[in-house]
Amino acid sequence: MRRLRNVLTAAAGATALAATLLAGSASTATADGWPGAGATPASVRSAAYTQHWINLFEDEDGYRTPHPISQPINPSGGIYAGSNYVYCRVWGDEVSGSQGYNHWWLLTDLDWKYPNMPWQNQYISAYGLTGQGNDQANGIPNC
Template sequence: MRFPTASTVRSTVVLLTALLLALAANAALPAPRAHAYGTYWITTFAQAGGYPNTVCGTGNGHPCGPNGYLYAGSNYVNCRAWGGEVNDGRGNYNRWWLLTDLDTPAGSRGWVSAYYLSGQGNDQADYWNGSRWVPIPNC
């Protein structure tokens, strides 16, 4: 039986440490910037609060107020991420959140629940590409 040399073990430990540090740093990254993603047009049926992350305002132990609002109507979003559930207590819910530029205050960005998308089912976050419904890309 052949055992790995000390330099092989040391190299493996260094690589694993670098990987763990990279993963930990990635978990603490701020919300992605719009220019890194496309623009996808959607329609919202009501004014929606925009939050600094995907768990605020969901009643799941992470209460916080909105940092702005997205008006009802035609809007664009950049990408989607899975987060806390938003529901109306009547069986309608969504856990997808959409990153976008908010209408108020001007120039602010935030996460809006896909619950407010028109014509969507539970846990859907799609846009119309001109011929069919397509999932908004993940962030």
Template sequence: MPSRRALSVLLAAVIGLFGLTATPAQAAPAFKAPYPCGQQWTYSHHSAEVRLALDFVRSDGGSTAGTPVLASASGTAYRYYQSGGAGNYVVVDHGGGWQTYYFHLAAFSISHGQGVSQGQQLGTTGSTGNSSGAHIHYEQLYNGVGQTIRINGVSLAPYPGSYYQKYLTSDNGCSGQSGKYWVDTFANAPGYASPTSTTQTGTLYAGTNYVFCKVWGREIRDGSGNYNHWWLRTDLDVGPANQYVSAYYLSRWGNDEARDNNGTVIPNC
């Protein structure tokens, strides 16, 4: 009877001969969705994508284009460009043979070879390269071989062949992971050095943004009776870091509320 070692060698040879994918020997990281907390996206798979990739577009009423693309797990991030295919894309090496890929970015938010934490912004969603519209093309690879995508340990298979059949709500970066709370803003928000200042220092663009904490300050009110006294500390898109914008600009909440996209109350500074 062949030895156990001989059987293992024979099995490996058969796997290599027929191009089969063996079960990964190194457990996968606890991957999370590649977009901010509380957002719902729909996903689909094209048969031409041989590495078991999924394409994601936003389905909760927010804009897909410009939404932050987040690291699914911690690792080392590398940025690349491919004009006829992936466009601007990032590869995160998680160690142990595991990598994730993020294609078609509008812009990068990291430097080449930078260490990143889970939930850290890698770039913004776009349509660069061979793409017909803004989306996140997302892959999980083990030793260079595409794997069925799992989020929070749950497989997303069987994959749908078109959007709006299956949906995924993100918990990446929720409740202050990495000290950040993700929020949606409905308009460009002026930034100030303090919650009582009236001298604008910059602008936070409309869309999905991170904030750190909140402070009670001067009232912002419109002609329709909407108002807010909370101010959110954040890094502006134009202007210095650690400035304040009014929670009035939050898309999802009402008067004198300051919650993230997941409904968590943003802590006091």
């Protein structure tokens, strides 16, 4: 009986410690929601979607909507070229350049942001995807 009580006491202590640590990591965010020092990957990840890994051949600006051209808005921030995760895709404004064109926009979390702008659940153009053709974002589910 004493051993069971010790196990239960230790479990209760671990639960309290975990709650304190989680509360502490949430309080490290800045006033506009950017994770501060000590933020964990779970605190900077959107829980509603599964991550799908992609490669970008160029940096991309991030926006709050997949229609930043037809409904002009300033970018929220950006994402760097290379390996990144996205959650899903939506059809939006066309982005074109020397590599072709693409109407798909990918929901993701940005690598950097402008002051007072959101960084989670932002859209980047699929134009920068490597190994894809015009109007392709293969392997990424629709939102």
